[in-house]
Amino acid sequence: MLTDTEVKELKELCRENRQNIVKMVYNAASGHIGGSLSSVELLTVLFHKCMKTIPQWHRSQEFDTRDRFVLSKGHVSPAYYSVLSQLGYFEKEELLTFRKIGSRLQGHPMPVCPGVEVATGSLGQGLSIACGISLALKLDKNPANVFVLLGDGELQEGSVWEGFMNGAHHKLDNLVAIIDRNGLQIDGATENIKSLEPLGEKIKTFGWDALEIDGHDIQAIYDAIEKAKKTTKPTAIIANTIKGKGVSFMENNAGWHGKAPNKEEYEKAMQELA
Secondary structure, eight states: OOOHHHHHHHHHHHHHHHHHHHHHHHHHTOOOOHHHHHTHHHHHHIIIIISOOOSSOOOSHHHHTSOEEEESSGGGHHHHHHHHHHTTSSOGGGGGGTTOTTOSSOSSOOTTSTTOOSOOOSTTOHHHHHHHHHHHHHHTTOOOOEEEEEESGGGGSHHHHHHHHHHHHTTOTTEEEEEEEOSEETTEEHHHHSOOOSHHHHHHHTTOEEEEEETTOHHHHHHHHHHHTTOSSOEEEEEEOOTTTTOTTTTTOGGGSSOOOOHHHHHHHHHHTO
């Protein structure tokens, strides 16, 4: 259970992350802002409170037992980079090099960036990668957990369901999949393009535990992740979120999937997030 002080601190970190996301995408004139904003609470709580992280990126016994993270929806890298900067993986000033030539902060995560385990961005691949890492850790009797953040649109990829089958078959109880269920993808509503519901029941049928939460409720996110870490099955957390969360004209608007704000939109967004 988080204390009131911890919740307040996490909310402030989330506000900073949203500001950073808008700044990064505006400065680059490119990037995926809607899904980055919807995933802020999920990544902030996960990294700051639930994962064993090693900001000093060096080889040691402690480093080997760090928890692993895979950003399957690699296009929401601005949110990922912002959280990593808060944890000290690199200086916050580097955030404004996002999507610039020669930057370690590329449009989709690459291991050249401190804290990034694997290159991602090809949708539908992250869960399978996470399954492989989880299985390797279990074979090595390594106590580390593996977390993977998926978008709901990418659940329409068949490879994701192969990952669900694989996770259950190998009893990967060290694996937690977090689904950013904002209901929108680049072409519109997920339910209009290829329906996912009843999502939780489908995942359970594949042999996983499934929890459904409000993906912007800090306490609910923390409780779900901590519960998932203690189960005897791989667990999926379906986090209901709002695409573009925090910026009124971006919320629930598929048009902001991969669009950068102009100067006027940037200023309005930053005013709302102040």
